[in-house]
Amino acid sequence: MTTFTAAEIAAHLKGTVIGDGSVLLTGFTCADRARAGDLTFAEKDTYFAAAEASAAAAILVAGDFPSATKTLIRVPNARIAAAKVLPLFFPFVQPVACLHGSSSIADSAKIDPTAHIGPHCVIGENVVIGARTVLTGGNHLAENCQLGDDVCLKPNVVLYARTQLGHRVTIHAGTVIGSDGYGYVFDQGRHLKMNQVGQVIIHDDVEIGANTAIDRGALGPTIIGAGTKIDNLVHVAHNVVMGKHCLVMGQVGFAGSTELKDYCVIASQSGIAGHLKLGPQATVGAKSGVMRDVAPKETVLGMPAMPDKQAKRQWIAVQKLPELMMRMRELEKQLAEIRAAALVAPAAKS
Template sequence: MFTISSLAQQLGGEVIGDGSMAITGVAPADQARAGDLTFAEKPSYLEAAEASHATAILVPGGFESASKTLIRVKDPRVAMAKVLPLFFPEEIHPAGIHPSAVIDPTAAVHPTAHIGPHCVIGADVSVGERSVLMGGNHIGRGSRIGNDVRLHPNVVIYSRTQIGDRVRIHSGTTIGADGYGYVFDQGQHRKMPQVGNVIIHDDVEIGSNASIDRGALGPTVIGAGTKIDNLVHVAHNVVMGKHCLIMGQVGFAGSTHLSDYVVIASQSGIAGHLKLGTQATIGAKSGVMRDIPAGETVLGYPAAPDKQAKRQWIAMAQLPDALRRLKILEKQLAGMATPGS
């Protein structure tokens, strides 16, 4: 159990009101009960939180309340992200190897790791401290899995993949499948062997049913702290920088390079061999066919600078009315024309 004051201390926050009351849970304002902590980023949210049964509210600096105890913090969302694990800790997986797991004699599995049912660990694989393979995971020959890695059920890791520390990969994702490489030869498409690998740096999270292909020759690289959503396809030899955000259903063609802090919104397609600069932002459902400079935001298909794209959308919306007026003008001009002119 936590008190308001003990939570504020952990968050570096300031208590406004009675800090001795117990906090037993966390909930949104419309579902909060006595004992719950909720949060409010805006005055309208604060009104809803004050009308709720919540015992305390996380707020930014400057907020006041006559009816609720507040914890003032720099950023309520960041504070909530720190609070939630206190009340909803991750499932603990005890160290050990399930009897149904198949582990090659040359593999090195740390004694603190958890290997769940029906896992297959190939030759010369290493699994680091406290890492968890939940079940049905296949780890290919020569792969390296760091410390505190968590592979959810049915994640498949192809050979020679390198995974850093504190990486999370969700169910159904495949890392290191062959890249899409073919050459046309005598009337048929001949497969170009994909002999590279995948390197995933520390603190990466990859959603469910994603696919990250191995490089054709060198590696496909996912930079430290990058977060990849569900149903994303990363083609061979793509290189992502640090702390990128890739949202659902994004597709990358081969050999594109992302610098650090790139954000790509859902259902966008990125052509091959491009460069996306630091803090570039790609709007949802965009088709990127050119390099994007650092800090630029683009939208649309083909993607254009956001202001330009918005002007184009406004102009497109005005086309039906413009066409109607054009037809009226054409009729007027036709009526004004003299015979034989």
């Protein structure tokens, strides 16, 4: 069991201990699961109250929370501190270097001696695999793929020919990189396939979730920028270019040749039409359909997507429609009564 004192954790985080710095910490978890010896964290009042009432021995906090019963480790941002603490209690265990006997490896492949090639992998001609890279099992790497250092491919990840991965790229199970883009032309009553001869280039520190598909370019490359994080069940079509440090949530779909600049955020179940440009720090809200370019730092929502304030005004108006319909019917009824009375009045005079 790995243990640390509160003072050691504080030193690692460049934080401050409030209380007993010698208390031993044996784990890290959320407040409602904490046991004696655990460290937990709290970002706001309600979380802190739960943490203080828990069995945890110490709490990571940001702000002036006082406690008479717990050791506190005060940091600028509790969630960032939690992300930095987790590897201490749950360290990554580097698999031992090996070439599993059940794997098929082309003679021309160049594999760093520190790499781990798990069972039932297929490694094609002229593939290059960098230092400490891990293929966990069932991975298929077609010819001329290049993988940098410290790459991790989870089970059944497939890389089509000429895919390039930078350093420290993680791709989760079942994802396919470099499959054919969706390209057809209509000729003489049928759809003629346009061969997709490009590739996929993924830069350093990218993480891609499970069961995602990133298509290779029709001619040039599909590109994923450094530090970008893509969730599960995402489809990226041919020749999409993503900038650095973008965030793409689950079940998002990108049509071909769309360009995302740095730090874009695309929320779940959104669809982005083709040949669009999303400026730096653009944000697309959940379940949105983007049919036009998005300006830098602009937030859009809805179907079709529009500026967020405009979309919210429309949603509020839609919520009022049932009441407006009732009022409209009542006004129509009153108007009909007025008209009937007006018709009756001349007849009475005569």
